[in-house]
Every structure is written in C-alpha cells, then in structure tokens.
Amino acid sequence: MNLRGIQAIYIYEMNRSFRTLIQSLVSPVLSTILYFIVFGAAIGSRMENISNVSYGAFIVPGLIMLTVQMQSVNNASFGIYFPKFIGTTYELLSAPLSFVEIVIGYVGAATTKAFSIGLIILATSYLFVTINIVHPFFMVFFLLLTCISFSLLGFIIGIVSDNFEQLNIAPMLIITPLVFLGGSFYTLDMLPPFWQNFALLNPIVYLISGFRWAFFGIGDVPILTSVFFILLFTSICISIIWYIFKTGYRIKN
Amino acid sequence: MSEIISVKSLVKKYDNDFIAVKNLSLKINQGEIIALLGPNGAGKTTLISTICGLASITSGSITVNGLDVIQDYRKTREIIGLVPQELALEPFEKVINSVKFSRRLFGKKNNNEYIEQLLTKLQLYDKKDNIIKSLSGGMKRRVMIAKALSHNPKILFLDEPTAGVDVELRKDMWNIVKELKNEGVTIILTTHYIEEAEMIADRIGIINNGELLLVEEKNKLIKRMSIKILKVRLKKRLKKIPQKLAKYKLKLIDDGNSFNYYYNIGKEKTGITSLLSDMNEIGINLFDIQTEETSLEDIFVKIIKD
Numbered sequence: 001m002n003l004r005g006i007q008a009i010y011i012y013e014m015n016r017s018f019r020t021l022i023q024s025l026v027s028p029v030l031s032t033i034l035y036f037i038v039f040g041a042a043i044g045s046r047m048e049n050i051s052n053v054s055y056g057a058f059i060v061p062g063l064i065m066l067t068v069q070m071q072s073v074n075n076a077s078f079g080i081y082f083p084k085f086i087g088t089t090y091e092l093l094s095a096p097l098s099f100v101e102i103v104i105g106y107v108g109a110a111t112t113k114a115f116s117i118g119l120i121i122l123a124t125s126y127l128f129v130t131i132n133i134v135h136p137f138f139m140v141f142f143l144l145l146t147c148i149s150f151s152l153l154g155f156i157i158g159i160v161s162d163n164f165e166q167l168n169i170a171p172m173l174i175i176t177p178l179v180f181l182g183g184s185f186y187t188l189d190m191l192p193p194f195w196q197n198f199a200l201l202n203p204i205v206y207l208i209s210g211f212r213w214a215f216f217g218i219g220d221v222p223i224l225t226s227v228f229f230i231l232l233f234t235s236i237c238i239s240i241i242w243y244i245f246k247t248g249y250r251i252k253n
Numbered sequence: 254m255s256e257i258i259s260v261k262s263l264v265k266k267y268d269n270d271f272i273a274v275k276n277l278s279l280k281i282n283q284g285e286i287i288a289l290l291g292p293n294g295a296g297k298t299t300l301i302s303t304i305c306g307l308a309s310i311t312s313g314s315i316t317v318n319g320l321d322v323i324q325d326y327r328k329t330r331e332i333i334g335l336v337p338q339e340l341a342l343e344p345f346e347k348v349i350n351s352v353k354f355s356r357r358l359f360g361k362k363n364n365n366e367y368i369e370q371l372l373t374k375l376q377l378y379d380k381k382d383n384i385i386k387s388l389s390g391g392m393k394r395r396v397m398i399a400k401a402l403s404h405n406p407k408i409l410f411l412d413e414p415t416a417g418v419d420v421e422l423r424k425d426m427w428n429i430v431k432e433l434k435n436e437g438v439t440i441i442l443t444t445h446y447i448e449e450a451e452m453i454a455d456r457i458g459i460i461n462n463g464e465l466l467l468v469e470e471k472n473k474l475i476k477r478m479s480i481k482i483l484k485v486r487l488k489k490r491l492k493k494i495p496q497k498l499a500k501y502k503l504k505l506i507d508d509g510n511s512f513n514y515y516y517n518i519g520k521e522k523t524g525i526t527s528l529l530s531d532m533n534e535i536g537i538n539l540f541d542i543q544t545e546e547t548s549l550e551d552i553f554v555k556i557i558k559d
Contacts, residue, residue: 002360019345098327
C-alpha cells in the first residue's frame with residue numbers, strides 16, 4: 001500500500017482547509033450557534049420538553065448531523081472536483097496509487113474535517129444547554145460513520161459533477177431538505193400520521209434517530225434499524241465508487 | 254541499448270467509437286530521446302496517456318521495464334514522470350509544497366536536498382516560496398517539469414513541453430532535456446515543432462490518424478529522406494533544357510537564367526559530376542552554383558502527405 005501517497009493527499013486536503021479556516025470551521029460553527037440562539041434559546045424556551053429532554057438539548061444531535069452531513073459532502077466533493085476542474089487529476093492517475101488509496105486520502109480528510117467540526121459544535125452546545133450523553137461510544141460511532149458515508153457521497157458527487165453548479169445542486173436541493181425533514185428539530189410523532197409514514201422513506205431519519213438515541217436513549221426508530229441504514233448507505237456509496245473506479249467513469253479517458 | 258518501453262498492437266477506442274490509436278507498436282530504448290511528431294489529433298497524447306495510466310487500453314499491451322502497465326501499474330508508474338500539455342497546477346499552493354506533494358504521491362520519502370537541487374537546476378529555487386498563480390507561464394512550465402522529476406523517474410514524458418513558450422525558454426528547455434538525457438533519463442517528447450525534434454531527438458516517430466508511420470534514427474531519416482537542391486545560375490539564358498540533360502529532370506527557373514537539380518544525399522551517386530560534365534560537353538557554362546537542403550519539416554510534410 002502506498003501510505004505516503006495517501007498521506008500526501010490527506011495532508012494536502014487538510015492544509016487546504018487550514019488555508020480557508022473561516023470557510024471551513026468558523027462558518028459552520030457560527031451557523032450552528034445561530035441555530036442554538038434561535039431554536040434553542042428564543043423558540044426553545046417556549047417549547048415543552050420532549051421525552052424529558054429540553055428542546056434546546058433535543059435539537060443538538062440534529063444540528064450536529066445537519067452540519068457534519070453538509071460538511072462531509074461539501075469537503076469531499078470539492079476535494080476531488082477541484083483537481084478535475086484545474087486538470088491536476090493526471091497526477092493522481094499517473095502515480096502508483098490504487099483507487100482505494102485515492103478514496104482513503106480524500107474521504108479520510110473530508111471525514112476528519114467534518115468529524116472535528118461535529119465535536120466542536122458539540123462542545124459549543126455545552127455553552128447553551130446541559131447534555132448528558134447516554135451512549136458516548138455509540139455517539140462517536142454514529143458520528144464517525146455518518147461523516148464517512150457522507151464523505152463517500154460527496155466524493156461521488158465531485159466525480160460526476162461537470163461544473164460548480166452541479167456540485168452544489170445535490171447538497172442544496174437534496175441533502176438539506178432531507179436533513180431538515182429528517183427530524184432534526186422534532187420527533188416523528190409530532191407529525192400527522194400520513195407524514196409520519198412518509199418521513200420513514202427519508203434515510204436521514206434513521207441517522208438522526210440513531211444519533212439522538214446515542215445522546216438521550218430515545219429515537220424515532222429502533223437503534224438496530226438506524227445502524228442497518230447507516231451501514232446500508234455506506235455500502236451503497238462504496239459500491240458506486242468501486243464501479244466508478246473500475247470503469248474509469250468520469251475519471252479516465 | 255536495452256528496451257525500456259514496448260507497445261504492442263495498441264488500440265485505443267473512445268466511447269464515441271473514435272479510434273485514436275490504431276494497432277500501434279513501438280519500442281523505446283533506455284536513455285534515448287524519442288520525438289513523436291504528428292498533427293493535432295494524431296494520437297500522440299492518447300499514446301502517452303495509455304502508457305502513463307490516464308487512459309484505458311482497448312486492446313494490445315504495453316510494458317515498461319518489462320512489466321505490464323496494468324498488472325504491475327505501481328512498479329511501472331514509479332519510474333515514469335509525466336509533463337502534460339496543459340498547465341495544470343494548484344494555483345494557491347507554494348512551488349516547493351507542490352513539488353513535495355508530487356514526490357510523496359509516488360510513495361517517496363521527503364528529500365529536501367534533492368528537491369532543492371531540482372529547483373535550482375530548473376531555475377526555480379528563488380521562486381520556491383512563491384504561490385504558483387503568481388508565476389509566469391514559463392515558470393509554471395518549469396514547475397510542471399519539477400513535479401514530474403520529483404520522484405527521480407527513469408522515463409520522462411514531455412507532451413508538447415514548449416507549446417506557447419518564447420524562444421529563449423524553449424532553448425532552456427532543450428538544455429534541460431539534454432541534461433536529463435546525460436543523466437540517463439529516457440525522454441519521450443511530443444511536439445509540433447520540427448526544429449525541436451531536429452535539435453534534441455535521437456529518434457523520430459511520425460504519427461498520423463492514430464498510426465505510427467515510421468520510427469527512425471533522426472540522422473538516418475534526414476539522410477534517407479533529404480533531397481538537396483543544386484541551383485545552377487547560367488552565363489547564357491536557356492529557352493529549354495537540352496535533350497542531353499533531360500535525364501537529370503532539371504527545372505528551369507528565373508526565366509531560363511537558372512535551373513534546379515534535385516538529388517538525394519543518401520544515394521551513392523549524386524549525379525552532380527556527370528551533370529557538370531554533360532553541361533561542359535554541350536557548351537553550357539555556369540555562372541554560379543549553390544545548394545539548399547530540405548529540413549525535417551519538409552520530410553515530415555512529405556510523409557504525412559504520402
């Protein structure tokens with residue numbers, strides 16, 4: 001295995017984030033703080049507790065998920081799209097690197113960034129609300145797996161995109177609505193019966209539910225269902241990437 | 254010289270059914286500079302792309318240092334450096350970081366001493382901490398070469414390295430290429446500039462429509478294909494070429510005051526002596542003579558047209 005090659009891509013990608021620290025770190029953290037102020041403090045103070053959890057604390061897992069999913073997708077998609085855009089993918093393809101190693105480099109860096117931001121947001125949330133994490137191991141497991149799977153998704157988006165507009169379409173028009181409608185700010189039983197069933201078609205519901213279960217021991221769906229869905233989602237992304245590299249789709253001539 | 258690259262019956266067909274390379278076979282020797290000449294779309298870049306791993310192979314095989322470029326891609330790519338045609342660089346990165354990145358991609362440990370030597374050789378040392386986007390086009394081209402050489406490759410592909418660069422830089426590039434050859438690097442160069450091939454290549458390959466029309470040592474090719482022109486200026490004007498001289502296929506010019514005689518320097522006899530003797534016999538006196546040589550460009554055009 002070309003570990004130095006993987007390390008080169010990983011460090012290069014991490015350095016890119018440090019060069020754009022405001023965009024990479026400050027911006028998502030600031031957005032989340034605003035969510036806490038608006039939903040947690042302003043609106044949340046007038047909301048009833050949900051399953052004995054204050055509304056301010058209840059939205060923490062959803063807010064973390066919202067941010068890490070967007071960050072994972074954005075970082076990984078931009079990470080691979082930018083070399084395509086400026087034409088430097090020739091370096092990756094002509095280097096003694098396997099496709100798996102290229103993916104590990106890019107997805108690893110995107111995962112690290114998103115995971116770090118997730119932890120920073122969690123730390124920030126302690127400034128606003130009191131949280132006792134019931135299953136800390138599962139919380140880290142879910143957070144990590146979500147970062148990996150959405151970074152894989154971002155990598156796919158970066159490969160198939162032909163321009164910056166396409167690069168932004170999937171995160172803006174698909175992922176954001178799914179996350180907002182996936183129970184970030186409410187439980188499914190707060191919805192009318194029809195929309196409760198409809199919401200179960202949204203894969204993000206299972207991720208947020210599982211993550212919330214790790215925090216408070218409560219979830220919209222059983223924890224094993226959540227674990228199954230996150231593993232299924234990760235497997236689908238890996239399969240698509242495997243196909244892309246096997247066929248050279250949008251990468252090789 | 255031992256063979257370092259072997260391309261056998263290579264075919265490259267794109268998804269749109271365009272066949273860019275048609276049953277091409279080529280052997281490249283270690284330590285030589287081979288120039289691949291051909292018009293736009295001839296298949297030169299596609300050939301390079303298949304060897305370097307940028308394009309898949311439809312059929313045929315390629316070995317580098319005796320190893321298959323697909324089965325043993327790690328080992329073959331380790332010894333190859335590629336400078337593509339386009340200036341493709343991360344604009345916001347420092348020169349030195351960009352070169353170090355390329356080295357690590359090839360699995361090599363960081364070696365500051367080697368990188369600094371390389372940057373010095375390419376006259377980039379003063380610019381090592383500059384952001385790439387602040388460099389001129391010529392400097393960027395040098396950075397591309399530095400990146401391609403960062404892992405100490407045995408083989409260097411230069412795809413139109415002097416396209417769009419000024420004369421001075423072009424000559425600098427030629428010197429760099431010659432230095433690399435002296436260090437034992439095998440260089441495969443594609444170019445539009447015949448002069449470039451003439452100046453630095455050991456062998457010339459001519460590609461057109463995806464086919465390799467010929468590969469030959471440059472000097473032999475020039476000798477074999479070169480037609481020289483003997484321009485003879487006469488003391489008295491001729492209305493037409495006398496019967497005695499018809500066999501020389503002379504061409505009257507300057508309103509009959511001169512004629513051209515075409516001969517091949519690769520042949521044993523040029524026919525000049527007998528022409529002059531025949532002229533003397535029938536009383537045609539010459540005033541002046543001069544010769545002109547065909548260039549590699551003329552040869553290239555002739556081969557492509559044929």
